[in-house]
Amino acid sequence: MAAPSRGSRAAASILRRQANVCASCRTTQFLRPYSATAEAAQQAEAHRLKPHEKVPHPPATASRKAEYRIKAGVIVTRAPMLTRNLTPFENAFFFYQKRLNERLTPEFRHTLFFKENTVPDLDWRIKFNERGRVPAKELGRYFAKGRNAWNDELLVGSTLSDENRIREILLKDAESRVTEDGEEAKPDEIVKPERPMDRITEADKANDVRRLDRKMDRTLYLVVQSGNGTWSFPSDYVPTDQNLHQAAQRVLDQAAGVNMNTWMVGRVPVAHYVAEPQFNEDTTIKARGEKVFFNKVRIMAGQANLTGNTLGYKDFNWLTKEELKEKLPGPYFRAVRNMMATR
Amino acid sequence: MAARLPRRPTCALSLSSLSPQTTTTTSQQGPSAVQSQFQTRNARLIRRPRRPYLFTQLVQLSDGSTYTMRTASPHALYKSTKDTRNHVLWNPSEKSLKNVEVDEAGKLAAFRGRFGRSWDAPAPRVAEEDEGEAVDGGDVEGADGKKKEKKKAVNSEEEESDDPFGDLISRYAMKETEKGGKK
Numbered sequence: 110m111a112a113p114s115r116g117s118r119a120a121a122s123i124l125r126r127q128a129n130v131c132a133s134c135r136t137t138q139f140l141r142p143y144s145a146t147a148e149a150a151q152q153a154e155a156h157r158l159k160p161h162e163k164v165p166h167p168p169a170t171a172s173r174k175a176e177y178r179i180k181a182g183v184i185v186t187r188a189p190m191l192t193r194n195l196t197p198f199e200n201a202f203f204f205y206q207k208r209l210n211e212r213l214t215p216e217f218r219h220t221l222f223f224k225e226n227t228v229p230d231l232d233w234r235i236k237f238n239e240r241g242r243v244p245a246k247e248l249g250r251y252f253a254k255g256r257n258a259w260n261d262e263l264l265v266g267s268t269l270s271d272e273n274r275i276r277e278i279l280l281k282d283a284e285s286r287v288t289e290d291g292e293e294a295k296p297d298e299i300v301k302p303e304r305p306m307d308r309i310t311e312a313d314k315a316n317d318v319r320r321l322d323r324k325m326d327r328t329l330y331l332v333v334q335s336g337n338g339t340w341s342f343p344s345d346y347v348p349t350d351q352n353l354h355q356a357a358q359r360v361l362d363q364a365a366g367v368n369m370n371t372w373m374v375g376r377v378p379v380a381h382y383v384a385e386p387q388f389n390e391d392t393t394i395k396a397r398g399e400k401v402f403f404n405k406v407r408i409m410a411g412q413a414n415l416t417g418n419t420l421g422y423k424d425f426n427w428l429t430k431e432e433l434k435e436k437l438p439g440p441y442f443r444a445v446r447n448m449m450a451t452r
Numbered sequence: 453m454a455a456r457l458p459r460r461p462t463c464a465l466s467l468s469s470l471s472p473q474t475t476t477t478t479s480q481q482g483p484s485a486v487q488s489q490f491q492t493r494n495a496r497l498i499r500r501p502r503r504p505y506l507f508t509q510l511v512q513l514s515d516g517s518t519y520t521m522r523t524a525s526p527h528a529l530y531k532s533t534k535d536t537r538n539h540v541l542w543n544p545s546e547k548s549l550k551n552v553e554v555d556e557a558g559k560l561a562a563f564r565g566r567f568g569r570s571w572d573a574p575a576p577r578v579a580e581e582d583e584g585e586a587v588d589g590g591d592v593e594g595a596d597g598k599k600k601e602k603k604k605a606v607n608s609e610e611e612e613s614d615d616p617f618g619d620l621i622s623r624y625a626m627k628e629t630e631k632g633g634k635k
Contacts, residue, residue, distance in 0.1 A: 191517065207522075210506060217505040222526050233526065246528060247508055275520065279510040283529035302529055306516035370545040410545040 176386040176394060180401040181356035182344030183364075184379065184445065185331035185371065187408050187427065191308060193326045193452060195272055201263055204270035207245070208261040211253035217244040232287045246282050247275045280304070318426040321412060327429045328450050331413055332436060333364060334424040340436045342445070344401050345420055353378060357404040363419050369411035378402035382444035403445060514538040568623070 195203075219237070223230035237243075241250050249269050251261060263269055283302045288294045312320035321329065332340050343364035347356040354376040361371065386398035413425050426436070430449045434442055504524040511530045512518045515537040523530075536542040540549045555561055563571075 192519070207508065210503075213500065214503050214505045217507075217526070219526065244505065244526075245507065275508065276510060276518070279508065279520070279528045283510070283527070302531075303512075303516075305510075305512055305518040410543070 175397070177383075177398045177400050179347045180344045180399055181347045181351075181353050181360055182342045182382075182401045182403040183331075183357045183361045183373075183406050184342050184403045184448065185361065185365070185369075185406045185408050185413075187321055187329040189326050189328055189452060190322075191325040194308075197270075200270040200272055204248070204263060205261065208248055208251055208253070211245060211248065211251065212258055212261070216254070219244075226291075228285075228287045228289070228291060231291060231293075232285055235286045235293060236282060247278045276305075318428060318432075321408070321427055323427065324429050327452060329427040329429060330433055330449070331365065331408075332426050332428055332433065333415070333422040334426075336421045336423060339438065340426075341441060342403060343420065343422065344403075352376070353402055354404055357406075360420070361406060364413075364415070364422055365418070365425065366414035366416075368414055370409040371411075372407045372409060374405040374407060376404070379405045379448040380445040382441055403448070405448065 219230070219233050223233055236246075240246070243250060243252065245251070252258065253261075268274060280302060284299050286294050286299060288298060308325060310322045310325065311317075312323035313325075317323060323329070331342070333343050334340050343360050345356065345360045345363070347353060351359065354373060358373060361369075380403045382399075382401045382403075384399040384401075387395040389395050415422050415425055426432075428436060430446070430451075433449075434446075437445075506522045506524060507526055507528075508520050509523045509525055509530055510518050510520055510528060511532065513532050513535050517537070538549060540546070540551075543549055553560060
């Protein structure tokens, strides 16, 4: 029990420096072992709310159960489909490593790969001579065994290490320059290889926030718009006969339909949001609060379909973290942002 | 390759004074005897491991996505025909990847036109109905005529003829009669 107590002491010392935590919380929450009294924790929870609330509050002895309703929610995520773009520094670093490798490896022997006077051999020789007799395709005119081999670093502003440039060079190199007769192909005879798919899809260009093939290098999250126009993650009250994860699954099926191949990552909620209850002057409840527990769900295939959903949602979006920040109410986003990946 | 590299100066003497020395001195031995029992553990010249020349290659997966990798292959582009993007195991909900008959050239249709449908793989309905025969049902049908007949007898719903080679024989007989007519 040494490590947890040390951790709690460290946390308590951090809290001691902060002015907005009251003295009783500092001592009761951290210095006392958690298992000692559930009652104390309950008291602390009741106590914690007091400084922030302006409305009169029922005495702490009263049952707090009736003030909150428990809801189960789902955060449906689509994992990134593409790796991110490299930074210019990373590009330059990998480029430097490649040139360094040129100096350390033996020379390329094309006779080992291409039989003499075959089409691939002629093809190689044409391209090799065009590159200035450099075997590497994307490293520029760098002669690793030459007099200026030391001069391998790129200058500031050089575009040689750019990802797109390297891709274009490789695609250019992939086209066959020799006809089947073994002669050099004329420019109109060269068959170009099929272009690889673009990183930016049609959905990105049209900014279609309902499609799943947008923002391919980011994680997307499903948010729905309720009848009164507010955006949130799909959620519903937990009935007494369902567990949290069962209720979350039911919410997903009822809100977005069954035409999705999904996987619930775990039964433990990844985030929770507390909406405080509202009280009248005579300490009676005006509006009950909500405690929403979110389970994380991955979508593998399919698409959300809100037609005929029983939860009253009228629209859905697939948004990234930054877009969620603008779409969701502030406290709501702050409650869930820590479960979101950076990318 | 290695011959071109300048040889490193091997200075055994200066290095040996720096390296950790183990002495097994005893009281009887003089200083000269101590000198001869020095162990020299100087680093020898370790040759750089020979690595193949590496190119940068663009790998294109079956769905069109690409990535670059370092490889000894001198080809600039590698196109993958089967990978995780078009395999059923990784795409369980993709209907186009399910085990369906691909007959672009019409060879299977031509085969059926000539030899009938009795060579087709058994329908899953047959395997469900009598589980005892399920193992046999998985095999190539028609290889074991007796078992197939037995199964057919069990399935009264099957409208096809009892004999799997029936239509084959009848077609052959029809051709024979045609030939005979021509003659």
